[in-house]
Amino acid sequence: MLKDKIILITGSSSGIGAATARLSKEYGATVILHGRTESEDLKKLVQELNCNYIFCDVADKAAVESEVQRILEKVKRIDCLVNCAGIAPRPSFMESTDEVWVDVFKVNVLGTVHFCQSVIPVMQKAKGGRIVNIASIRANIGTSGKPVYSATKAAIVNLTAVLAKDFAPDIYVNAVSPGYTDTPISKNWDEKVWKQVNTALVGRIAQPKEIAEAILFLASDKASFITGQTIIVDGGYSISGK
DSSP: OOTTOEEEEETOSSHHHHHHHHHHHHTTOEEEEEESSOOHHHHHHHHHHTOEEEEOOTTOHHHHHHHHHHHHHHHOOOSEEEEOOOOOOOOOTTTOOHHHHHHHHIIIIIHHHHHHHHHHHHHHHHTOEEEEEEOOTHHHHOOTTOHHHHHHHHHHHHHHHHHHHHHTTTEEEEEEEEOSBOSGGGGGOOHHHHHHHTTSTTSSOBOHHHHHHHHHHHHSGGGTTOOSOEEEESTTGGGOOO
């Protein structure tokens, strides 16, 4: 499905990003991994997939630009960008400081902006490309106790639509909004959260590979008439009415 495509996946050391990287390799893509640091998890996945990688803080625009340019010297083009990097702190609304709001927006929103700004000119030159951003069901329904995260993901949904308009018809820009997914973060969920998880119509949590399948569909030529959209992949959680 992605034969001969070069795909850069941010936040791909673990979770949905790592699953997307593995599945991209299965589908024939040349994969470029990214991590905030040159961590052991990142290096292990690089060895597993035998691929190139970059590492930088997505909130640091200069570092992002430098790393993208460095990898382009090796691969010459990027056909698809998947923006998975993000953080999800849990302060309540009244406890969230300005510093928390700014820090999370820098990673979740500006991090996506920085990579898009670095990669879009390459796609424009090639007269083609695909960008898939990772939002969340929280962009639409919010999360009690996670106002900052929810707000940043709502911004990603809006940004996705704007970028699709601005760079059509050559560059397709879409987003995926995952529901509850079995990632390292899920290991910290309490009983209350797990009760919510199980109210999804399918009655279970998502596996990262299931989210990756949706991401890579949008990254592929199979999604040839889809742009500016956010696809909800939540097992029916958001419409369960429970």
